[in-house]
Amino acid sequence: SQLAEENLWALSVHEGESVTVNCSYKTSITALQWYRQKSGEGPAQLILIRSNEREKRNGRLRATLDTSSQSSSLSITATRCEDTAVYFCATAGTGSKLSFGKGAKLTVSP
């Protein structure tokens, strides 16, 4: 079974709105990564947040990490149509290989 999992398969918002994707994981981790995959492309990393960090930002993106509840969130503000993609969280225990969640599909409409 997967180590990490996003909480919703599909999300839909209008341009300019904010949206949050949540992720839960099953074991003690050293870091968690968020990836985005646009249609027809391979995934690309957005943010890496380490276990000693509570929040990390990258432009309009903000990731949080709560190790006590074993959860993470990725928020996107002022969404644009080009944010339409599948978003994955990925993590692993110490020394282990990265495990990806099943992904959350975000659609941003005009």
Next chain:
Amino acid sequence: EAAVTQSPRSKVAVTGGKVTLSCHQTNNHDYMYWYRQDTGHGLRLIHYSYVADSTEKGDIPDGYKASRPSQENFSLILELASLSQTAVYFCASSGDWGPNTGQLYFGEGSKLTVL
């Protein structure tokens, strides 16, 4: 810029036939990976390698072989393709191991259809 290129980008194969998917990276990375993507399953690791001439099994290795003849090249081999192996396959590379050390760089994917 980091680059992982896959070939072919799309392939139709017959059941029982042999399929080879190739991956080439110019990142000078030690680690390379093959993932499979199916709707509803996300990305699942098939094989990976951390050095030339050595490969390791991932989470779903059955029915697949891998070959790493050089640091730059990593192939995925389906000796006897089956219908259930219809999927999109992604190759990736990374400079280090584990979630804390950096990102995976993915290729654009190879869509395999087995008939």
